[in-house]
Amino acid sequence: MKIGVVSGNVVSTINFPFFDSKKLMICDYLNSDGSTSGYTIAVDRVGAGVGETVLIMDEGNSARQMFGLDTGPIRAVIVGIVDAADFGETEVG
Amino acid sequence: MQLARVEGTVVATVKSRGLEGVRFLVVQPLNKHREPQGERLIAADAVHMAGPGELVYFVSSREAAEAMPVRFVPVDHAIVGIVDDVQVTR
Numbered sequence: 596m597k598i599g600v601v602s603g604n605v606v607s608t609i610n611f612p613f614f615d616s617k618k619l620m621i622c623d624y625l626n627s628d629g630s631t632s633g634y635t636i637a638v639d640r641v642g643a644g645v646g647e648t649v650l651i652m653d654e655g656n657s658a659r660q661m662f663g664l665d666t667g668p669i670r671a672v673i674v675g676i677v678d679a680a681d682f683g684e685t686e687v688g
Numbered sequence: 689m690q691l692a693r694v695e696g697t698v699v700a701t702v703k704s705r706g707l708e709g710v711r712f713l714v715v716q717p718l719n720k721h722r723e724p725q726g727e728r729l730i731a732a733d734a735v736h737m738a739g740p741g742e743l744v745y746f747v748s749s750r751e752a753a754e755a756m757p758v759r760f761v762p763v764d765h766a767i768v769g770i771v772d773d774v775q776v777t778r
Binding site for chain 1 (some may be wrong): 691769775776
């Protein structure tokens with residue numbers, strides 16, 4: 596999994612059926628020095644809001660199991676909201 | 689998943705089995721501020737409605753093949769939604 600910061604959301608009505616009624620959040624991946632690099636659009640499962648530090652799972656098999664699917668184009672899922680993370684030299688959250 | 693802009697179409701009549709009827713589109717991946725980032729890709733259109741100029745989002749690697757009607761086809765990028773709106777606050 597990776598740690599990221601929610602920085603926005605995506606609204607979409609025409610999509611693959613799985614994504615109907617799913618919240619799509621833009622998450623920037625957080626580096627250990629607090630900077631960010633790269634982003635992903637993840638399906639939110641824990642009610643994360645913009646600005647929150649989150650735990651992102653980016654693996655298809657786990658995502659499908661999480662949603663009880665045997666097939667589906669889903670990978671990135673927000674699976675947790677980070678209260679605190681200690682990267683050794685920096686504190687996050 | 690990433691944002692992308694549809695820039696064109698690719699027609700291929702001779703292709704792997706299972707890809708019949710699958711539309712291929714040329715997409716330019718975008719960063720979260722909708723600026724081009726990275727090289728253009730060819731993505732299968734899993735929503736069958738994306739046209740040139742549209743803002744879409746696509747999934748990569750094996751999950752792209754999971755968006756296709758036939759399973760286990762050689763597709764590594766698939767458009768799975770058309771974007772109505774993107775809000776980025778930071």
